[in-house]
Amino acid sequence: MLIRYRTFTNNAEVKNNNMAYREITQPLLENSTATSKKIEFNLDASIEHIAHWLPAQGPIKDFIHHNTLHAFQQHPFHKGIAIAAKTFGARSYLPLEDYQAMYQQGRINKAAIEWAIEHSGCTKPMQETLRESLFEADATSHYPPISLANHGIRNAWLTQLEVNLNALVHPVLFRLLGNFLDQGISRWSLPKNGEHFWDCVLRLAKNSLLPLYPLDEPVVHELLSASPDDVINVCLKKIVGNEELYEQYLLEMLLAHPGWAGMVHVIEQNPKSLLARREISLKEMIAVELALELAFLHKKKGTQFSGIAALPYTQGTPLLKDGGFKPIIPLRLRVWHEAMEWSLHSELLKALKPKDTQIISPTQKKLPEAQALFCIDDRECSLRRHLEASNPAIETLGAAGFFGIDFFYQGLNDAYPVAQCPNIITPKHLIKEASRKQQNDKTKSKSGNLTNMHFTAHSIFRGWLFTQTLGIGYAIRMAWNVFRPGSKLPSIRTLSEVETHTHLHLLRESEDLTEDGYLLGFSFPEMADRVGGLLRNIGLTQHFSPLVVIVAHGSSSVNNPHFAAYDCGACSGKPGAPNARAFAWMANHDTVRAILFESGIEIPVNTRFVAALHNTSRDEITYFDKQLLKQHPAPGLPAFQKAMKQALENNAGERCRWFELGPQSQTNKKAHQHVIERSSSIFEPRPEYNHSNNLYAIVGRRALTKNLFMDRRAFLHSYDPQTDTQGDIMARILSAVIPVCGGINLEYLFSRIDNSVYGAGTKLPHNVIGLLGVANGVEGDLRTGLPSQMIEVHQPARLLIVVEQMPAILDKTIAKLGGLKEWLDNEWVRFVACHPENRQLFLYSVNGWETVEFADDSETPQATISEEILLGQTETIPVHQFIRRHA
Template identity: 75%
Template sequence: MAYREHHSLMESTYETNGLHKFDLDAVIDHIAHWLPTQGPLKDFIHHNTLHAVQHLPFHEGVAIAAKIFGARSYLPLEDYQQLHRRGRIKDFAIDWALAHSGCAKHKQEQLRASLFVKDDASHYPPLSLANNGIRTTWLTRIEVGLNVLAHPVLFRLLGNFLDQGISRWSLPKDEENFWDCVLRLAQNSFLPLYPLNEPVVRELLSEDMDQVIRVCLEKIVGDEQLYEQYLLEMLLAHPGWAGMVRIIEQNPRALLARRNISLKQMIAVELAIELALLHKKKGPNFSNVASVPHSESIPLLKNGALKPKIPLQLRIWHEAMEWSLHSELLLGLQANAAAPAAKPAPEVQALFCLDDRECSLRRYLEEIDPAIETFGAAGFFGIDFLYQGLDDAYPVAQCPNIITPKHLIKESGSKSKADSKPKADDLANLHFSAHSLFRGWLYTQTLGIGYAARMAWNVFRPGSKLPGIRTLSEVESHSHLHLVRESDEPTEDGYLLGFSFTEMADRVGKLLSNIGLTQNFAPLVVIVAHGSSSVNNPHFAAYDCGACSGKPGAPNARAFAWMANNESVRAILRERGIAIPDAARFVAALHNTSRDEITYFDKHLLEQHPAPSLPAFQQTMEKALQRNARERCRWFELSPQSHSHEDAHEHVMERASSIFEPRPEYNHSNNLYCIVGRRALTRGLFLDRRAFLHSYDPGTDAEGDILVQILSAVFPVCGGINLEYLFSRVDNSAYGAGTKLPHNVIGLLGVANGVEGDLRTGLPSQMIEVHEPARLLIVVEQSPDILDKAFAKISSLRDWVDNDWVRLVACQPDSQDFFLYAATGWEKVELPADCQVPKAAHSEEIIVGQTQTIPVHQLVRRHA
């Protein structure tokens, strides 16, 4: 049924009441659905790469996407067979995958035998519109490299028009759109704008934009039934630029320096360029697309080219691989529940982002000091706002991109910029105004040699004191946030400047209720945000907090701690049943995940309200960070061979400071699990930094309302991270960005290979090379009945679980039984009785000598 609905949608642009009709605007809206939704570098937000087919079941969706983009849907067959030989794919998981394949019993044994047959062709992608469609066939026949000729011209125009600060001069005039800008250049430039100076095109440009598109399509394609497919294939030849233009068209605020552009304008310019080039190369009587015979092997939209063909062998192997890995967690949770550990009363409580990179740090804190209790939540900590720091020219969103903030928070300092002296590190970052011809030559001759020598030194001797590394994460102690709203008058942009005390209590109380921390507060509660710093990394936003729209979460942690410490806020919370003791102090901090350093904020506030247990916690945190660095080092080929914590910590700091290091950290590599429940479920489990951990108390959520709020963030944020890593790993050339090494930053928008390539979308190979591409398993500590109530309230997100883009298991709070969700209902999970969970005394015993993913372990001695 899903495919038939999708196929009818494809045909709707061709026929209306039996009569052929081409609706340009409808076609553009429809083909735009296939374009990437990756925004500018400053807002790199992880998302489902194949969002266009998320309304379909997972395997059907990836099969259709493969026919659009020319990408693999799974790993090659040999990779799965090798994982089976290594024991990473279990026989019981193959049995499970066969039983859930939908095949009749008598065919399952034949299918099982076929899994182990050698197949050298499984790594080839299928015939696709992107690589084997009508446009490719036509260009081959007429022997014109249209992409090679047209793309450099188009990309230069787009790059200069959309530039966000690299260029000294702005190409567009005020309020000028892309089409008008190109017309001005083509018609008024002293030097002709090649190839739009071709007479037939120059004359055509006097027509309106819609007419230009129709004339170009008529001359280039010739058959209205092929117009939509040609336009789609044309955009698929450069999906990065096309997707970027569509994002900016739909959300102009995606750019700090606004630009007026639309997909239709870009299509009009590109078609005009193509027509001009065809006239130059082939003359006015060139053969159009319709005149070239198309063989039956060429996919045509009008003939049902997108009918999915799912390779059953690869599907079974992939399901078996996932169930093997997912069962490791379920077996670990089962073993942990059978041997609960005694937990002392908490002396310190630490609230982290649910980010999988914080999973190991939380484990080390609890191993070192069992009196530390940790929690996890989305890293904006429920405080959604636009934030403008001391040095920020524009405010930026500090919340998930699915939330539209209504409040603006500004930071100020006690010293003015005029009074403050630049630091030595800041002097190294000064930009000389070398934009005049003479000054540019002078600075190049006199300073160039010195800068070249310094760069060479930084390449071969990276240090921990390069300029700007720590300042990316730190805020001066004298700065403060304007959190209290003094007037209800909105700003010019319609934002409220600050929060009222009631709004603060709403947000603080909501988060505390969501994570189950409404009583038994420790004397010290540390709110730990996270961010990442590295020297030479255009994808820096992908390493920061996804829940903060790709920014470090420090402003949110500072805001939450201030609000939770405020007496007026506490009084309101007390009336609502959340009594925070007077002696309890909230402290904000930020974990730099690349350098494994911690920064504590607003220390001047602690002088008024001291936190006696903070120094001891800081010492424990330092030990935990060093051990965390050592655990991370097992993935790095150049890491020290010693088992010294200090050496490991120094190494990760040097990696973040190295100008030639493409892997400052592996970020979310190998993310696989998300556990929503009490910490007792996972405390004492070694999860190899693979788990998103969100705290939740099932006993306080009889109607599933809290789950609605949690899952509304978990599905798009954690699910988006997981799927972007999955698809970038399965086919990095089609769904990923390739290697970082040839990447150049284009206009502060994105990266491209060289200076004239398409913008690369997805993740670079250096971020996914060690990733095991499996779908996220979400385990929720709640009964299936209450989960069903929650699902009924979030129908817009049901695609994630109904179509198996993530896996969901309910963990019954009283019995610890597991139930696997499917659109047809809940299925009780039967785990193999003969599978034992490996045990270890402590984490460091597990990681020694390991350079691959490690199965879930149970820690039998939970402190060190």
């Protein structure tokens, strides 16, 4: 196969043979010439510049997967991660021995290694040297490089003046931030209504009966009366002393706690990300932190301490003023990583290519007994396979889990509405949920409302009394739950499940806007537009079965602050049940169907849409709005429910092979009981493995993948290439697939590559801070990325997007993607076109389309049923083809 990369420079560096290893590296072309012109410091411009480098992870209630290294997407993938490594001090690849072990295990093949070498951009002599070096032992080549975060100018405080500013400042700063931004853990709110962070700190420092240490230092105490801009400039002049170094110092200071810095920036950019709004800016936080630094320096070193500019720094210290970090890509690790990815990607691509004797011809579509529309989520990949196996007369389809219905949703017990759509969409509509059991509203509000988490009366004595009495009882109950977990979820299930006894106000009765500027409900033309848009996107405009089930998904677990990361990414980290219910109601309405008929979509009178929710941790399903089914029965529903029940049990059995304590040789019913129990176990850090090992995103007809076993690794989106001659439908689909699926994939990839920097570390010491995020202990930085328990079995490979369409049409699609085009051009995801008629494969690059060819003639393994493939397997499984048994 041919792929063109950016050409490597010929001056490859070969490390000294006397060292423990020899490495071939590729220096990046960066402008490293120091400028002679004096740099004038602009505070606002500098803050805007350095903010781009901060994590973009918001509060944990809305855990939205995204590219961890979004700030580097304008660079080609390997260059981007090299710059990120030089910035954050992170690893870019797995250890060399891990790749070599995968080669010994057969998961990296020789053909993939040759492919990676041939397309490395090296000359033939360099390729031979590179080939010889691949299998040499080297335990240190993946170590993080000298970086701005760990070896910059600010490091001089620790190494030369022996003042650990981070250890002194961070506990104070984090307490102030945590208390100011708190969303409900504390009974008392620190800020007054509308008070800014800077004003709040100033009030505490000036008016508190007890001094606010260390801001009681006289010089700093007097300085606080100035504006944040003036405080920052005065502090930088004393602490740093040279305007050329100001921006770098601020960046290094923020990189010492990227979690809190990134959170403040996200809140500043989107104040509505918090339920209880707080007024804070990155500038205010910087001003407070610099004031704390100056106060501690005065206390430790007196008033005549030397600034950063007066301290010598070692050669090789990265400097922003020099125009670049001169990051280096370790070529050997890059080649190994490319070989690993191509080995995994080619497993699918080979399975998609027909044999020479196979003829791809359209077959007459037989009307299925039922159709099930799932989210494209990779966890639904296996459930769809098992459902089709349980009843071959059921057809499954896939679409983004918000099902084309974008709105703000306010549940029965919700104090605030939340967005039920991808975060790149800003909804204009609000949907509210109402109860059909009004007599229970008051009781349920007391048990489920997050705003009512405290006792109505509060005093020191009463708090002590409750602790001594109720606390003992709860401790006993917790101990019992640890050793004897039950299968029933506690009342906290309302955080990630939707009750079935409610109804949604979907029809707009007035054109008046709400206080927040939303339209309350949809008009019939708007409903038809959204329903019709989704049906056209997935190619379901005719041949409707009598039953169409819209299957959303969510997840249930206890003692898991990352629960939102287990829900639907297309719904901004929420369960997709409201969207499924809305879609089913709209598609069932006669007025909506009449409008759709005029636009060419005829839904038969006897077709009924039913909404359901798949709980991915418990492998249970809930069917909604049963009262509507009494008015309009769906005769095929009992048969569908029976097939789904069997599919859920089989799916649980497939999942259990990953769980160390899961039943490996028991029946699927036993496996199903196990996944139910582990989801409600208070000590279980792995209720499910979520998106671990996600690898493929496939946009096309189900016939393309129906005969494939893909080991729960594929996002599957339905699409009919014959109805999209201009690529418009594909553009709409990719606008959701690229950021949602690509964001999931890259967050898992980088959290797996370096969990200490890009990930959140282990869950076990995590504490929830202010309902904002998690931190180690009570005074640590907010942890970004994914915890180790979510990524420990993940193979860190980039997403391969395969679309069933001709390259000429996809050229039109790519031109319509706007900023998302850089994901493809810079290869943060791989993009392959599969010709809809002959299944010829073409790989996209910034230089154009390249025909996919395979150097080896290995065959795709085959099997008759899933159980045959899964037997005894505890690792990832290559793609298999299903073959029919002969009678």
